[in-house]
Amino acid sequence: MTMPATPPLLALTRRHFFRECGIGLGAAALASLLNEGRAAAADPLTPKPGHHAARAKSVIFLFMAGGPSQLELFDYKPKLSALHAQPVPAEFIQGKRFAFMDTFAKEVPKLLATRRRFARHGASGSWVSECLPHTAGIVDDITVVRSMATDVFNHAPAKCFTNTGSPQFGRPSMGAWVTYGIGSEARDLPGFVVLQSGPRGPRGGNPLWSSGFLPTAYQGVPFRGVGEPILNLRPPQGVDDAGQRRVLEAVRELNGLRLADTGDPEIATRIAAYEMAYRMQTSAPGLIDLSGEDRKTLELYGAEPGKPSFANNCLLARRLVERGVRFVQLYHTDWDHHGSGDVNLTAGLDRVCRETDRACAALVTDLKRRGLLDTTLVIWGGEFGRTPMGEVRDSVGRNHHIDTYTMWLAGGGVKRGYNLGASDELGYAAAEDRVHVHDLQATVLFLLGLDHTRLTFKFQGRDFRLTDVHGEIVRKLLA
């Protein structure tokens, strides 16, 4: 991976001290403390070896919030179309529970044919609908999993489940587990970054990228695509850069004196944290400034510098990964196509596909041509899928569905041009190679060099894991 040529943290810190702080004996004492590497040992994000050789170094998770309809996008079901408007066979819904149960209770729900045209694409012959023309163009670089399954069918708990392995809030999210396990290569950026686009934030908010019971150093840091990417990145109004630097130098000097006095290595960690804060202040604004990207790249993504969008976030994700950030998660909202108002499977779906399709494909293409796809795992998908039955609302829509849905993965040790799993002929349940959310989580950790049964944290008397007590590595999709 290409890393910016930043001198190692300690060297930098020491150089600052000797060059700028001439503080006599205190400095010598500090230098010796730092020399012993305590500060580095105390930095929770220092890269660490995993349990085995990693196939991927970074993850970009394109989270399609709301639950994209696999039946309009990836899962081609001619039988469903043939049975359009027929009541769903009783054996399918016997004893099953759905969101908005009352709408289904009124009458037996009817099957709904898709209005979208499907075709096979690429050498892999992968079915993709007309909604995603750009994704159709990269099927030979990705693995499509049409047999995903999850446990919970309301948005906030399901998002929480996909991210933390539990439907109850309060557990660490995948990005937190990963940075806890192997740290991050980025020395001047957080190890786990969250980006957001679409009409509103994802349901669930902060707990989705929380560090739960892990130390907060591992929690996801939300980046904003315009203005200040990180909260409090710029000096306060009325303070210029020179003034800010002088204050920082005084803080460093006084903290150094205190360190020499008390010998508490926590102070060395804090000195290092201030160094990194300063570097973030310098590097982050340049990071989000997309105007330096060439025209062709901007066009590939459909990104416009300064105008927040999913496309900009995809490009930003590539830039973050280039700089060594371990886990980048992009949320794009409004996939919840029940058929209320304009959030439906016609114009509503068209809009959200338009907003995302091109940039998703561009990201994979761009990573590939830069040689980053081999070490970057890209994941596309939402918290669940949608029912083969239609929903009777203002217009056409489908309900939340957990028994089967589609996600895709690319790069980072995953097969290229591969189709894994299948749903039954109505697209109701996974029929072949079912991949449960916990299996996906186990696989992501595996690709990063981590064993999901050994990546644990002791809390309330128990060794907790991302996958709880479940999860099987999905060997079939490994390259």
Added chain:
Amino acid sequence: LLASPHYGERRARRWLDMARYADSNGYSIDGPRSIWKYRDWVIDAFNKNLPFDRFVIEQLAGDLLPGATVEQRVATGFHRNTPLNQEGGIDVEQFRVEAVVDRVNTTASVFLGLTLGCCQCHDHKFDPFSQREYYRLFAFFNNSDDPTLELGDPGLVGERSRLQSEITRTEKRLRTLDRATSEKVEKWEGGLSPASRALLPAAVQHILTIAINGRDPQQEEALLTAYRRTDEVHHVVAGIGQPLPFAAAAHAAALDARMTMERQLASLRGRLPDVPSTLVVNERTKPRDSYVMLGGDFLRHGESVSPGTPAALPALASPAAPSRVDLAIWIVDARNPLTARVAVNRFWQDYFGIGLVETDNDFGTRGTPPSHPELLDWLASEFVRTGWDVKRMQRLIVTSSTYRQSSHARPELAAVDARNRLLARQNRLRLDAEIVRDAALVASGLLNPGVGGPSVYPPQPAGVYAFTQVPRTWKTSNGPDRYRRGMYTYHWRTAPHPGLTVFDAPDASTACTRRSRSNTPLQALTLLNDQGFYELARGLAERVLNEQGLDDAGRIDRAFRLCLSRSPKPSEAEALTRLLHDPEVSRDARPAWTAVARALLNLDEFITRE
């Protein structure tokens, strides 16, 4: 110190971590809730030195005490702090059961130091508790309803509910009269030309600039009124090119009626007394049936169970049909080996960073054994012997010579006891998130020391709500509420104040019995650049500049003392003097002193208990 009302605040904040206290409902919608009266009850209980056994009983079962007082009912808010899912399409029973499960798990970990949550799905793998016993505890908590308690003078409460129902009636009539639905308003809004927009009152024009889902109820109401007025103009004057829908006379009559009603409504609203409310627990008269839930799944009922306590612990005093009160009394029964030990261990943890038992919420076989078992036993027996006197325990610990040791590192101990578990010295501890803010407030002289009341909105950086489902408006408090202690900051579960989260304040999802202490670059950015902290640095600069009869050295000494409670050493004073006179900082006194103040507020020592 124990007599200061701020003692109660300090102890309360730690307790509120365990109570998972927050000012909103959590999950996706995360609507606001009013439960600060419970927070104030906790502060007050510590200040009054309510014996710990009463403290426990009132929170777990205050509603069931004979002749329960309002205060005792407020105390039951402890278990009303569970999150609430308001998302569309949910199965309400599922989330009710989840709340009860959380109440069982919280009760076990907070009071008993047990990890009973394991038994929700299966028998405990390590400790002697079965899944059936879990659901017998569950049965204690399964019979409550979750009402809202209106507080204040009973006369006022009655008056309020009478007026409220009259308001609702009038509103309903008004709505049928003009059928001004929100859809209509939205449509009207969408069709407004810039010219007709400009004719609207300035306040309404402002509301129109806010995104539809970002308006608060008052703003929506103001818009509705504006719509009605315009609508009248349409009808009566017919000046904007719309035909009269019905006879002018009839319409005028309707208009008249509406105006009267609007006046009535305004007067009713004006008379509405301000009565705070809080969330409480109330026992149902008809109990719910409880079952073992197979695999923890609320749909798969196993064997039916009645309320009861685990067999591994001493038996209940009243085994026949016990209630939540009996459970609470059992928890604080002197024969219960856990409660007192768990409580004193947490006091110890607060003062030393790590408890005598490091796993403060796991006293089971998988927990760590106590570093000083006899001390733990003695402290626990003292606690019970003195009638669960909380203040006395604090005094006992902080006057001990162990507590009063210096926290300087002793290199010779590094090899023997690297983590200082044997306490051959004191530990340096990073201050809690709220206290980081409080320390800066105190140094700046701006602190408003008021105790209790509704939560407040200190400044926070823009852009916090870009990541929530429902955008929030944060009406930054101006005036005295701007400078309240950090613990009074309004806590939105899906987007808590970033200044708190960054310093490890818990997210209030589940009980937090021990905070972690991280040390991150984001903390540095907060202290350095947050406008709220900057404001306090300026306050500190102002404060020392206003001191009469001091020269620069005197002022540096003063500022240093205000922040660190000690005088600077010569090398420290020299560093600050250099900063003060650095031409790159400023040649003017105010900004130069602000730089000095900022340096002080950013020191490790400033946010550390030495």
